[in-house]
Amino acid sequence: MQRQRVNELLQQRSARFGQFDESLKKRTGIFGLKTKKDMQSSIDILKQIVMTDNNIFRETKMLLDYKDFEKSQIAEQANEFDGRINGYIKTISKLQREQERLTAEVDALEKSTRFYEGMLVLLGLSIVGAGIFLILRRQKLTKA
Template sequence: MKKYYYLLSIILFNFQAFAQQDTTAYAAQRVKVNSLLAERSAKFGQYDESLNQRTGIFGWQTKRDIKNSNEILRQVVLTDNNIFKELKILMDYKDLQNQQKVAVADHSQERIENYMRTIKKLQDQNTELREQIDKKDKNKSLSTYIIVFLILVMGGGFYFFSKKLKNYEKRII
């Protein structure tokens, strides 16, 4: 019995560790997306600053300023692409979690239905056994009545026979 208890404990612990691993992976993915969003925000701030930067004569933007702004904007776009990729992974984790919840719910529903079928089957067997017991009790009471009736008939027959025998003996004597 202890072996089964230990085995069940180990299985439940492993299942909990697996579920925790999924949750940990999801949390790590969220941290990664949040860091990418923070990085994008910082780069967009740099881009905004670069647009206001005017190092040319008479306060005009130079070609280098425009190239710098375009490079920062390109990095923002690359960061956006990375964010979309990581969000896709995050959504896949969420879908996986939802699928696991649905699978657990389906499994639980199936178990409940099996329990209900088993209970119904046992109730039917219980009803059938009660009917058999009632039938046997009726047969016992009927046989008891028949036995009592036969004993009374035999007792009455013996009484009348013995009375006739005494009368016959009195007549003979």
């Protein structure tokens, strides 16, 4: 919208400059000389050109200010996103270390569980073997 205003002002300036050029060629005085009215008309058109130039500068400054504002906003968002990303990276690293620790702990618990299961199977076999031994011994004693 701001650029459209600047373009419109530039078109106005171009049109006024054309009017100024025509007013310079205008000679309505005696013997083809310029009159005071002709010169005043040229001066008035020049004043309008200067006012249009001032408006163009003002609008262009507003455009540049807006562009600078957008740049600063983008820079602030980039810094904010960098902060978030760094936070996410720290959290992910922390969670990975915790996962590695828990995985090592699970492995250790599984090893100890396998050991105790083996001991339980061995104890069970020993009890069964002892039971069979006692039963066979009792049968021998009762037969003899």
